[in-house]
Amino acid sequence: METYNQRASTSQSRRDNFQDTALGLVSTLSFPAIVGTADMMLKSAGVYLVGYEKIGGGHCTAIVRGNIADVRLAVEAGVQTAEQFGQLVSSLVIARPFPNLDIVLPIASRLSQFTGDGYSRLSNTAIGLVETRGFPALVGAADAMLKAADVQLAAYEKIGGGLCTAIIRGTVANVAVAVEAGMFEAERIGELNAVMVIPRPLDELEQTLPVASCWIEERQPLRLPVNIKEKEQVAEVEMVGLPDLAKLPVKIVEE
Missing domain, CATH: 3.30.70.1710 (BMC (bacterial microcompartment) domain)
Known part of the structure; x- marks a missing residue:
């Protein structure tokens, strides 16, 4: 069974993994503006995009992660871009966030999706x-x-x-x-x-x-009757009449 010291050691190790990282957030009032802002943040510093949060009323937030210096630079570039669009709402940089913050925020479930092989579905467009x-x-x-x-x-x-x-x-x-x-x-x-x-x-x-x-995924064509008459014709072909049991010959077995 895990002891108190082991749990404390594990917790400290998880905190150490976040010592040099930061979380950056920039919020705008439209989805095109937040995509353009996120694009500039990615191209201005060595950060990766965790995803977006949309809370209604047009408010969208781009969330990036990386080392502290890169995140600060990316957020600064994102703020300038959002201001040029006239869509900036707010921004935030959180240095050395505790692991619990990532677990509580809804972005946690998407962290693993954007740290893979960089696969692009539609590149060069x-x-x-x-x-x-x-x-x-x-x-x-x-x-x-x-x-x-x-x-x-x-x-x-x-x-x-x-x-x-x-x-x-x-x-x-x-x-x-x-x-x-x-x-x-x-x-x-x-x-x-x-x-x-x-x-x-x-x-x-x-x-x-x-x-x-x-x-x-490629959609398969849906095969339906062209009209009601065609459906009735198909049904008539498939119907099979049953014999009258009263008229069937009865075989008598002699003793």
């Missing part, structure tokens, strides 16, 4: 994001983007407050053309809130973005 207030404007913008250039709609993200973001991928030129078309259509239908084009995103950034299930 650009990412475009168009955020609207209202779902009809989002659907209209997505339709306009797909028709304006050779891009693919990866997914869409909802962050509360009526804000939703269409996420497209393609070459830098195609994404730029598509986003411009999506902006005009969103403004025509409803309200455009934010846009973002990120050329050559890092693997870590791509892995944190939502991807529709159709990108991962």
